[in-house]
Amino acid sequence: xxxxxxxxxxxxxxxxxxxxxxxxxxxxxxxxxxxxxxxxxxxxxxxxxxxxxxxxxxxxxxxxxxxxxxxxxxxxxxxxxxxxxxxxxxxxxxxxxxxxxxxxxxxxxxxxxxxxxxxxxxxxxxxxxxxxxxxxxxxxxxxxxxxxxxxxx
Amino acid sequence: xxxxxxxxxxxxxxxxxxxxxxxxxxxxxxxxxxxxxxxxxxxxxxxxxxxxxxxxxxxxxxxxxxxxxxxxxxxxxxxxx
Numbered sequence: 522x523x524x525x526x527x528x529x530x531x532x533x534x535x536x537x538x539x540x541x542x543x544x545x546x547x548x549x550x551x552x553x554x555x556x557x558x559x560x561x562x563x564x565x566x567x568x569x570x571x572x573x574x575x576x577x578x579x580x581x582x583x584x585x586x587x588x589x590x591x592x593x594x595x596x597x598x599x600x601x602x603x604x605x606x607x608x609x610x611x612x613x614x615x616x617x618x619x620x621x622x623x624x625x626x627x628x629x630x631x632x633x634x635x636x637x638x639x640x641x642x643x644x645x646x647x648x649x650x651x652x653x654x655x656x657x658x659x660x661x662x663x664x665x666x667x668x669x670x671x672x673x674x
Numbered sequence: 675x676x677x678x679x680x681x682x683x684x685x686x687x688x689x690x691x692x693x694x695x696x697x698x699x700x701x702x703x704x705x706x707x708x709x710x711x712x713x714x715x716x717x718x719x720x721x722x723x724x725x726x727x728x729x730x731x732x733x734x735x736x737x738x739x740x741x742x743x744x745x746x747x748x749x750x751x752x753x754x755x
């Protein structure tokens with residue numbers, strides 16, 4: 522399956538996803554993968570115990586499928602693969618796995634980079650950091666928007 | 675009356691769900707203004723294109739006409755990854 526996306530409410534195991542993608546990528550020459558982890562410290566230095574990811578019953582998976590399909594079409598990769606956590610994720614645990622396979626490495630690197638930039642601003646999730654002093658909503662930063670915009674130039 | 679649902683930060687600041695009386699033929703943009711008039715502290719947010727509106731699992735523009743039988747969903751700015 523060239524585009525694979527999954528919303529995961531259980532702990533994400535990146536090595537399993539990578540092994541599965543490699544098994545399906547027979548014939549390709551490159552696999553590039555990215556793993557995003559829940560940070561233990563907020564921007565203001567406060568401790569973060571958990572990242573809570575809320576989602577929409579339909580639009581979240583739809584947005585992930587769109588990003589995976591766009592990567593496939595734009596970079597000509599053979600597979601795009603996105604697994605994203607929902608629910609409560611302890612700091613240090615994986616939140617997202619985004620990967621691509623292709624005949625040559627450049628397209629796979631670019632597709633993985635592209636998917637992460639799109640996920641930051643366009644994937645339908647609402648994130649809040651929870652710590653000893655309460656919770657804070659996290660929204661895309663100017664840097665995230667600039668990273669996203671560079672693909673439109 | 676149209677059922678309005680809020681997601682993310684807006685669900686916490688307004689309510690997860692509420693009913694709003696809208697005139698027949700009202701658009702999404704008019705509904706944004708109506709809700710903003712009830713929650714003036716969120717007026718800038720509600721007018722922002724970063725707050726997206728979804729009807730029937732499709733993102734819609736401000737000129738989209740509201741069908742009172744279909745819930746209208748307001749998305750606070752989204753962020754994955």
